[in-house]
Amino acid sequence: MxxxxxxxxxxxxxxxxxxxxxxxxxxxxxxxxxxxxxxxxxxxxxxxxxxxxxxxxxxxxxxxxxxxDTGKLAVIPLIIVITVGIALIYGTLDMPLYGDPNAPIHVHVAPYYLERGMVETSVPNIVTAVLASYRGFDTLGEVCVVFTAGIGVLMLLSRERLTRRYRGVGGDKR
Amino acid sequence: MNHHLVVRVVSKLLIPFILLFGLYVQFHGDFGPGGGFQAGVIFAAALILYALVFGLDNARKVAPDSAVRVGMATGVLLFGFTGVASLLGGGNYLDYSALSQNPLGGQHLGILLVELGVGITVCSVMIAIFFSFAGRNHRLDKLEE
Structure with a gap:
Protein backbone atom coordinates (compact mmCIF):
# COMPACT_ATOMS: atom_id res chain seq x y z
CA MET A 1 0.00 0.00 0.00
CA ASP A 69 4.60 20.37 -13.55
CA THR A 70 4.84 23.45 -11.35
CA GLY A 71 8.49 22.74 -10.53
CA LYS A 72 8.26 24.49 -7.16
CA LEU A 73 8.48 22.75 -3.83
CA ALA A 74 5.41 23.76 -1.83
CA VAL A 75 6.95 24.50 1.59
CA ILE A 76 3.99 25.63 3.70
CA PRO A 77 1.69 22.71 2.72
CA LEU A 78 4.59 20.33 3.40
CA ILE A 79 5.04 21.74 6.93
CA ILE A 80 1.28 21.52 7.58
CA VAL A 81 1.15 17.92 6.35
CA ILE A 82 4.11 16.84 8.48
CA THR A 83 2.74 18.59 11.60
CA VAL A 84 -0.72 17.08 11.21
CA GLY A 85 0.83 13.67 10.53
CA ILE A 86 2.92 13.83 13.71
CA ALA A 87 -0.13 14.97 15.70
CA LEU A 88 -2.22 12.08 14.34
CA ILE A 89 0.47 9.50 15.12
CA TYR A 90 0.82 11.02 18.62
CA GLY A 91 -2.97 10.66 18.99
CA THR A 92 -2.82 6.94 18.21
CA LEU A 93 -0.31 6.33 21.03
CA ASP A 94 -2.89 6.07 23.82
CA MET A 95 -5.43 4.17 21.73
CA PRO A 96 -6.23 0.67 23.05
CA LEU A 97 -4.54 -2.24 21.32
CA TYR A 98 -6.29 -3.84 18.36
CA GLY A 99 -8.68 -6.55 19.60
CA ASP A 100 -8.47 -5.44 23.23
CA PRO A 101 -11.79 -6.60 24.80
CA ASN A 102 -11.71 -3.76 27.35
CA ALA A 103 -11.44 -1.02 24.74
CA PRO A 104 -14.17 1.63 25.22
CA ILE A 105 -15.78 0.78 21.90
CA HIS A 106 -16.32 -2.84 22.98
CA VAL A 107 -17.89 -2.14 26.38
CA HIS A 108 -20.43 0.55 25.41
CA VAL A 109 -23.37 -0.63 23.25
CA ALA A 110 -21.70 -3.40 21.25
CA PRO A 111 -22.39 -6.19 23.81
CA TYR A 112 -26.06 -5.19 23.85
CA TYR A 113 -26.27 -5.47 20.05
CA LEU A 114 -24.48 -8.83 20.07
CA GLU A 115 -26.66 -10.30 22.80
CA ARG A 116 -30.06 -8.84 21.94
CA GLY A 117 -29.73 -8.30 18.18
CA MET A 118 -30.78 -11.80 17.19
CA VAL A 119 -33.65 -11.86 19.74
CA GLU A 120 -35.04 -8.45 18.87
CA THR A 121 -34.64 -8.37 15.09
CA SER A 122 -34.11 -12.05 14.12
CA VAL A 123 -31.52 -10.86 11.60
CA PRO A 124 -28.32 -12.93 11.80
CA ASN A 125 -26.11 -10.26 10.24
CA ILE A 126 -25.58 -7.88 13.16
CA VAL A 127 -24.17 -5.18 10.86
CA THR A 128 -27.44 -5.06 8.92
CA ALA A 129 -29.48 -5.12 12.13
CA VAL A 130 -27.54 -2.19 13.60
CA LEU A 131 -27.54 -0.22 10.34
CA ALA A 132 -31.17 -0.63 9.40
CA SER A 133 -32.93 -1.06 12.72
CA TYR A 134 -31.03 0.32 15.73
CA ARG A 135 -29.49 3.13 13.72
CA GLY A 136 -32.36 3.67 11.31
CA PHE A 137 -32.19 7.45 11.61
CA ASP A 138 -28.47 7.48 10.80
CA THR A 139 -29.05 5.42 7.71
CA LEU A 140 -31.96 7.61 6.63
CA GLY A 141 -29.59 10.57 6.94
CA GLU A 142 -26.96 8.79 4.90
CA VAL A 143 -29.42 8.01 2.13
CA CYS A 144 -30.43 11.67 2.11
CA VAL A 145 -26.74 12.61 1.79
CA VAL A 146 -26.33 10.29 -1.20
CA PHE A 147 -29.53 11.69 -2.70
CA THR A 148 -28.36 15.27 -2.20
CA ALA A 149 -24.99 14.46 -3.74
CA GLY A 150 -26.72 13.03 -6.78
CA ILE A 151 -28.92 16.09 -7.14
CA GLY A 152 -25.88 18.33 -6.78
CA VAL A 153 -23.99 16.56 -9.54
CA LEU A 154 -27.04 16.63 -11.80
CA MET A 155 -27.52 20.35 -11.19
CA LEU A 156 -23.87 21.15 -11.90
CA LEU A 157 -23.24 18.89 -14.86
CA SER A 158 -26.51 18.80 -16.79
CA ARG A 159 -26.84 22.55 -16.65
CA GLU A 160 -26.46 23.40 -20.30
CA ARG A 161 -29.28 21.10 -21.32
CA LEU A 162 -31.55 22.69 -18.72
CA THR A 163 -30.74 26.25 -19.78
CA ARG A 164 -31.33 25.31 -23.40
CA ARG A 165 -34.73 23.94 -22.49
CA TYR A 166 -35.42 27.06 -20.45
CA ARG A 167 -34.52 29.28 -23.35
CA GLY A 168 -36.76 27.25 -25.60
CA VAL A 169 -39.67 27.84 -23.26
CA GLY A 170 -38.88 31.56 -23.07
CA GLY A 171 -38.78 31.75 -26.85
CA ASP A 172 -42.22 30.24 -27.10
CA LYS A 173 -43.61 32.89 -24.80
CA ARG A 174 -42.30 35.70 -26.90
CA MET B 1 -15.14 -0.10 -28.19
CA ASN B 2 -16.84 -1.66 -31.16
CA HIS B 3 -13.93 -3.80 -32.31
CA HIS B 4 -13.00 -5.34 -28.94
CA LEU B 5 -14.67 -8.68 -29.53
CA VAL B 6 -13.29 -10.40 -26.43
CA VAL B 7 -14.35 -7.57 -24.13
CA ARG B 8 -17.84 -7.48 -25.67
CA VAL B 9 -18.40 -11.22 -25.36
CA VAL B 10 -16.97 -11.52 -21.85
CA SER B 11 -18.92 -8.56 -20.51
CA LYS B 12 -22.08 -9.86 -22.18
CA LEU B 13 -21.55 -13.08 -20.24
CA LEU B 14 -20.66 -11.30 -16.99
CA ILE B 15 -23.34 -8.61 -16.77
CA PRO B 16 -26.27 -10.95 -15.98
CA PHE B 17 -24.26 -12.53 -13.20
CA ILE B 18 -23.26 -9.15 -11.78
CA LEU B 19 -26.92 -8.12 -11.77
CA LEU B 20 -27.91 -11.40 -10.12
CA PHE B 21 -25.16 -10.97 -7.52
CA GLY B 22 -26.39 -7.45 -6.85
CA LEU B 23 -29.88 -8.76 -6.19
CA TYR B 24 -28.45 -11.51 -3.97
CA VAL B 25 -26.48 -9.00 -1.91
CA GLN B 26 -29.61 -6.84 -1.68
CA PHE B 27 -32.04 -9.46 -0.46
CA HIS B 28 -29.63 -11.71 1.40
CA GLY B 29 -28.08 -8.79 3.29
CA ASP B 30 -29.81 -9.79 6.53
CA PHE B 31 -28.04 -13.16 6.51
CA GLY B 32 -24.68 -12.62 4.85
CA PRO B 33 -22.42 -9.64 4.35
CA GLY B 34 -23.88 -6.86 2.27
CA GLY B 35 -26.96 -4.71 2.22
CA GLY B 36 -28.62 -1.99 0.28
CA PHE B 37 -25.60 0.25 -0.21
CA GLN B 38 -23.31 -2.47 -1.55
CA ALA B 39 -26.07 -3.96 -3.68
CA GLY B 40 -26.89 -0.59 -5.21
CA VAL B 41 -23.26 -0.01 -6.14
CA ILE B 42 -22.88 -3.50 -7.64
CA PHE B 43 -26.08 -3.08 -9.63
CA ALA B 44 -24.91 0.31 -10.87
CA ALA B 45 -21.48 -1.14 -11.71
CA ALA B 46 -23.12 -3.67 -14.03
CA LEU B 47 -24.94 -0.89 -15.89
CA ILE B 48 -21.78 1.24 -16.02
CA LEU B 49 -19.88 -1.72 -17.49
CA TYR B 50 -22.64 -2.03 -20.08
CA ALA B 51 -22.34 1.66 -20.87
CA LEU B 52 -18.55 1.43 -21.22
CA VAL B 53 -18.65 -1.52 -23.59
CA PHE B 54 -21.80 -0.97 -25.61
CA GLY B 55 -21.89 2.82 -25.60
CA LEU B 56 -23.69 5.45 -23.62
CA ASP B 57 -26.69 5.68 -25.95
CA ASN B 58 -27.54 1.99 -25.57
CA ALA B 59 -27.19 2.28 -21.78
CA ARG B 60 -29.51 5.28 -21.78
CA LYS B 61 -32.09 3.13 -23.53
CA VAL B 62 -31.82 0.57 -20.69
CA ALA B 63 -31.95 3.18 -17.92
CA PRO B 64 -33.56 6.39 -19.24
CA ASP B 65 -32.61 9.62 -17.47
CA SER B 66 -36.15 10.16 -16.26
CA ALA B 67 -36.30 6.66 -14.71
CA VAL B 68 -32.97 7.22 -12.96
CA ARG B 69 -34.18 10.52 -11.50
CA VAL B 70 -37.44 8.98 -10.34
CA GLY B 71 -35.43 6.11 -8.81
CA MET B 72 -33.27 8.52 -6.81
CA ALA B 73 -36.32 9.98 -5.12
CA THR B 74 -38.20 6.67 -4.85
CA GLY B 75 -35.56 5.10 -2.61
CA VAL B 76 -35.52 7.96 -0.11
CA LEU B 77 -39.31 8.09 -0.10
CA LEU B 78 -39.55 4.32 0.45
CA PHE B 79 -37.26 4.69 3.47
CA GLY B 80 -39.21 7.63 4.82
CA PHE B 81 -42.62 6.06 4.29
CA THR B 82 -41.51 2.87 6.03
CA GLY B 83 -40.95 5.11 9.05
CA VAL B 84 -44.36 6.74 8.57
CA ALA B 85 -45.98 3.30 8.25
CA SER B 86 -44.51 2.27 11.60
CA LEU B 87 -45.89 5.53 13.06
CA LEU B 88 -49.32 4.58 11.74
CA GLY B 89 -48.89 1.11 13.23
CA GLY B 90 -48.61 2.67 16.66
CA GLY B 91 -44.85 2.64 17.17
CA ASN B 92 -42.13 5.26 17.03
CA TYR B 93 -40.74 6.53 13.73
CA LEU B 94 -38.71 3.72 12.09
CA ASP B 95 -39.73 1.27 14.85
CA TYR B 96 -40.34 -1.69 12.54
CA SER B 97 -41.84 -3.90 15.24
CA ALA B 98 -45.09 -1.99 14.75
CA LEU B 99 -45.28 -2.92 11.06
CA SER B 100 -46.80 -6.34 11.62
CA GLN B 101 -48.61 -8.35 14.27
CA ASN B 102 -45.46 -10.28 15.03
CA PRO B 103 -42.69 -7.87 16.13
CA LEU B 104 -39.95 -10.03 14.61
CA GLY B 105 -41.81 -10.26 11.32
CA GLY B 106 -42.20 -6.49 11.40
CA GLN B 107 -38.48 -6.04 11.99
CA HIS B 108 -37.73 -8.29 9.03
CA LEU B 109 -40.17 -6.49 6.75
CA GLY B 110 -38.92 -3.08 7.87
CA ILE B 111 -35.26 -3.92 7.34
CA LEU B 112 -36.04 -5.40 3.93
CA LEU B 113 -37.97 -2.29 2.81
CA VAL B 114 -35.40 0.12 4.18
CA GLU B 115 -32.50 -1.72 2.55
CA LEU B 116 -34.45 -1.77 -0.72
CA GLY B 117 -34.86 1.99 -0.46
CA VAL B 118 -31.14 2.44 0.18
CA GLY B 119 -30.34 0.16 -2.76
CA ILE B 120 -32.60 1.97 -5.22
CA THR B 121 -31.30 5.41 -4.26
CA VAL B 122 -27.62 4.45 -4.30
CA CYS B 123 -27.95 2.62 -7.62
CA SER B 124 -29.81 5.49 -9.29
CA VAL B 125 -27.43 8.14 -7.94
CA MET B 126 -24.36 6.21 -9.15
CA ILE B 127 -25.86 5.78 -12.62
CA ALA B 128 -26.95 9.43 -12.72
CA ILE B 129 -23.46 10.64 -11.75
CA PHE B 130 -21.83 8.37 -14.33
CA PHE B 131 -24.23 9.42 -17.08
CA SER B 132 -23.73 13.09 -16.38
CA PHE B 133 -19.94 12.69 -16.35
CA ALA B 134 -19.81 10.56 -19.47
CA GLY B 135 -22.53 12.54 -21.20
CA ARG B 136 -20.45 15.74 -21.22
CA ASN B 137 -18.82 14.41 -24.36
CA HIS B 138 -18.22 11.02 -25.83
CA ARG B 139 -14.46 11.02 -25.47
CA LEU B 140 -14.72 8.40 -22.72
CA ASP B 141 -15.06 5.73 -25.38
CA LYS B 142 -11.91 6.96 -27.06
CA LEU B 143 -9.97 6.91 -23.79
CA GLU B 144 -10.85 3.30 -23.24
CA GLU B 145 -9.59 2.19 -26.65
Missing part, protein backbone atom coordinates in the same frame (compact mmCIF):
# COMPACT_ATOMS: atom_id res chain seq x y z
CA UNK A 2 2.83 2.37 0.86
CA UNK A 3 4.46 1.75 -2.52
CA UNK A 4 1.18 2.57 -4.28
CA UNK A 5 0.81 5.83 -2.37
CA UNK A 6 4.38 6.90 -3.11
CA UNK A 7 3.85 6.12 -6.79
CA UNK A 8 0.59 8.11 -6.82
CA UNK A 9 2.44 11.14 -5.46
CA UNK A 10 5.46 10.78 -7.76
CA UNK A 11 3.77 10.01 -11.09
CA UNK A 12 2.66 12.75 -13.43
CA UNK A 13 0.62 10.56 -15.77
CA UNK A 14 -2.89 10.96 -14.37
CA UNK A 15 -4.16 7.82 -16.09
CA UNK A 16 -1.64 5.73 -14.14
CA UNK A 17 -2.50 7.64 -10.96
CA UNK A 18 -6.20 6.75 -11.32
CA UNK A 19 -5.33 3.09 -11.92
CA UNK A 20 -3.02 3.04 -8.88
CA UNK A 21 -5.84 4.60 -6.85
CA UNK A 22 -8.00 1.62 -7.82
CA UNK A 23 -5.25 -0.79 -6.80
CA UNK A 24 -4.88 1.03 -3.47
CA UNK A 25 -8.62 0.57 -2.84
CA UNK A 26 -8.38 -3.15 -3.61
CA UNK A 27 -5.47 -3.50 -1.17
CA UNK A 28 -7.49 -1.59 1.44
CA UNK A 29 -10.37 -4.00 0.83
CA UNK A 30 -8.14 -7.01 1.51
CA UNK A 31 -6.96 -5.26 4.67
CA UNK A 32 -10.60 -4.89 5.82
CA UNK A 33 -11.14 -8.60 5.12
CA UNK A 34 -8.16 -9.37 7.37
CA UNK A 35 -9.85 -7.30 10.10
CA UNK A 36 -13.05 -9.37 9.62
CA UNK A 37 -14.94 -6.29 8.40
CA UNK A 38 -16.40 -8.00 5.34
CA UNK A 39 -19.17 -5.45 4.82
CA UNK A 40 -16.70 -2.59 4.72
CA UNK A 41 -14.40 -4.55 2.41
CA UNK A 42 -17.35 -5.13 0.09
CA UNK A 43 -18.09 -1.42 -0.07
CA UNK A 44 -14.45 -0.47 -0.53
CA UNK A 45 -13.98 -2.93 -3.40
CA UNK A 46 -17.20 -1.92 -5.17
CA UNK A 47 -17.06 1.85 -4.63
CA UNK A 48 -13.35 2.59 -4.29
CA UNK A 49 -11.91 0.17 -6.80
CA UNK A 50 -14.87 -0.05 -9.16
CA UNK A 51 -17.19 2.88 -9.55
CA UNK A 52 -14.97 5.75 -8.40
CA UNK A 53 -12.15 4.61 -10.71
CA UNK A 54 -14.56 4.69 -13.65
CA UNK A 55 -15.89 8.11 -12.56
CA UNK A 56 -12.34 9.47 -12.30
CA UNK A 57 -11.59 8.08 -15.77
CA UNK A 58 -14.70 9.84 -17.00
CA UNK A 59 -13.49 13.08 -15.44
CA UNK A 60 -10.04 12.48 -16.92
CA UNK A 61 -11.53 12.18 -20.39
CA UNK A 62 -12.69 15.80 -20.00
CA UNK A 63 -9.24 17.18 -19.13
CA UNK A 64 -5.66 16.38 -20.10
CA UNK A 65 -3.85 13.20 -19.18
CA UNK A 66 -0.66 14.78 -17.90
CA UNK A 67 -0.32 16.73 -14.70
CA UNK A 68 1.14 20.22 -15.07
Missing amino acids: TITVVMVVRLHNLFAVVMLGGIYSLLAATMFVLFDAVDVAFTEAAVGAGVSTVLLLGALALTSREEK
